Amino acid sequence: MNQPRFSGAYTDAANWLYRMAREHNGENVRAEVNGADVLLVQRLEDAEHVLRRRADNYRKNMHWFRHMLGPSRFSEVGEAWEIRRELTQHYLAKFDRERTHGLAVRYADEAVGALAGRSAAGDAVLDESLLRRMTVSVLIENFFGVPLAETRVDIDRLATLMEFGSEYAFAPTVDTSALNHRHLAALPRLRREIFDDFRLFREGALPDNPMLEGMLAADRDPENDIMLEHELLTFFAAGAETTASGIGWACYLLARHPDVQRGLRDALAPFWESLRPDWAHLSTIAPLEAFVSEALRLYPPTPLVTRLATGPDRIGDHAIAEGDNIFVSIPGVQHDARLHTDPWALHLDRYRNNASAGSNIAFIFGPRVCGGKKFALVELAAFVATFLKRADFALTSDAPPRFHWKSLMLREGGQPVRVTLRD
Numbered sequence: 375m376n377q378p379r380f381s382g383a384y385t386d387a388a389n390w391l392y393r394m395a396r397e398h399n400g401e402n403v404r405a406e407v408n409g410a411d412v413l414l415v416q417r418l419e420d421a422e423h424v425l426r427r428r429a430d431n432y433r434k435n436m437h438w439f440r441h442m443l444g445p446s447r448f449s450e451v452g453e454a455w456e457i458r459r460e461l462t463q464h465y466l467a468k469f470d471r472e473r474t475h476g477l478a479v480r481y482a483d484e485a486v487g488a489l490a491g492r493s494a495a496g497d498a499v500l501d502e503s504l505l506r507r508m509t510v511s512v513l514i515e516n517f518f519g520v521p522l523a524e525t526r527v528d529i530d531r532l533a534t535l536m537e538f539g540s541e542y543a544f545a546p547t548v549d550t551s552a553l554n555h556r557h558l559a560a561l562p563r564l565r566r567e568i569f570d571d572f573r574l575f576r577e578g579a580l581p582d583n584p585m586l587e588g589m590l591a592a593d594r595d596p597e598n599d600i601m602l603e604h605e606l607l608t609f610f611a612a613g614a615e616t617t618a619s620g621i622g623w624a625c626y627l628l629a630r631h632p633d634v635q636r637g638l639r640d641a642l643a644p645f646w647e648s649l650r651p652d653w654a655h656l657s658t659i660a661p662l663e664a665f666v667s668e669a670l671r672l673y674p675p676t677p678l679v680t681r682l683a684t685g686p687d688r689i690g691d692h693a694i695a696e697g698d699n700i701f702v703s704i705p706g707v708q709h710d711a712r713l714h715t716d717p718w719a720l721h722l723d724r725y726r727n728n729a730s731a732g733s734n735i736a737f738i739f740g741p742r743v744c745g746g747k748k749f750a751l752v753e754l755a756a757f758v759a760t761f762l763k764r765a766d767f768a769l770t771s772d773a774p775p776r777f778h779w780k781s782l783m784l785r786e787g788g789q790p791v792r793v794t795l796r797d
């Protein structure tokens with residue numbers, strides 16, 4: 375059989391990952407990706423080997439991403455990563471759940487009204503910039519204590535930079551096409567504009583904030599190459615673009631499964647009618663948790679993580695040499711029919727006994743686990759609950775999704791969903 379091959383722009387990469395997950399279900403695959411040999415890992419046990427058990431032998435491989443966005447917690451390895459992780463992880467782990475829940479409900483309420491306005495005006499797809507505005511608003515207000523409107527952060531510029539970055543996110547990088555030349559030419563100006571947008575963070579114009587003060591102190595320290603703007607950029611990209619993609623896919627699933635939509639709304643009714651519609655209460659609503667988990671299983675916002683072998687090893691049946699490229703396919707692992715019966719369908723029941731929850735790896739695991747996993751799960755649950763309270767979601771097209779990768783996974787052409795307010 376011919377070796378599977380991917381060539382072209384990485385904007386198409388997620389379509390290839392889903393094809394591999396169907397055609398080589400439950401198998402790892404040696405593939406050629408833009409001219410380089412890659413082992414595509416699709417088995418949970420081997421993903422655990424690469425990301426957790428032998429993480430010391432598989433380092434992050436984001437030279438090009440680093441080149442585009444600057445070195446940050448996201449791209450660095452070893453001590454350079456550990457210093458950066460120290461700067462933010464305490465705050466990402468110890469955030470106030472109730473405050474985050476409150477902010478997520480408030481901004482979801484605003485966003486769903488605007489989304490319904492767009493649908494009423496004739497839009498057949500969800501306006502993704504409204505979803506991004508919602509998630510950036512929660513992130514900034516939660517971690518920096520100010521509303522987005524009082525900062526100069528421009529969410530569209532951030533999204534454009536992410537799109538540029540996706541072309542260069544992986545090794546091997548794509549051939550430089552005319553499009554890429556245009557990107558490269560525009561990059562310096564775009565970066566300058568975004569850094570200028572972050573001026574208030576550097577100038578101490580925001581309320582006292584220990585996380586920001588720690589980042590600024592590290593930025594001033596000549597002993598390292600930490601730059602506040604690089605850390606902020608990846609913080610916003612990792613923390614807001616991802617959840618915006620996640621809630622977009624959740625809306626699509628609600629629209630595609632009206633029965634699930636009704637069932638969840640019914641399950642949430644006592645919550646909204648209660649005297650205590652807070653996180654302590656929302657976090658006990660099992661069908662909501664199951665729905666968020668299934669949305670992240672079927673459509674993981676970050677579908678691919680790439681690593682480079684630093685020494686020889688074995689992964690399943692494959693011998694690994696130093697310098698080998700390893701791609702862990704999250705859709706591959708999460709659609710493995712050995713772990714999930716009927717893996718392509720939405721199943722809320724499988725979470726009843728937490729049976730297959732452990733095989734969902736949307737946030738990966740091991741030392742480089744997503745720093746914002748808990749925060750993202752609080753936000754996503756609050757967004758879905760608020761959207762369901764306020765609106766109905768209906769499909770505007772039955773066409774199966776094609777994917778558009780831009781450092782995270784969106785739907786090509788936008789999510790075909792009409793939003794109608796219930797009150």
Ligand code: HEM
Nearest residue numbers: 612613616617620675676679736737738742744745746750
């Ligand atoms: C549904 C939402 C999200 C998903 C699916 C997601 C997924 C991921 C994945 C797969 C990685 C590992 C990438 C790699 O190692 O190559 C990662 C890393 C990271 N994520 Fe998330 N993420 C989400 C939301 C967030 C949020 C809300 C934040 C911040 C508030 C965040 C902060 C981070 C950070 C800081 C890292 C780097 C961790 C490290 O290497 O130290 N993420 N995320």
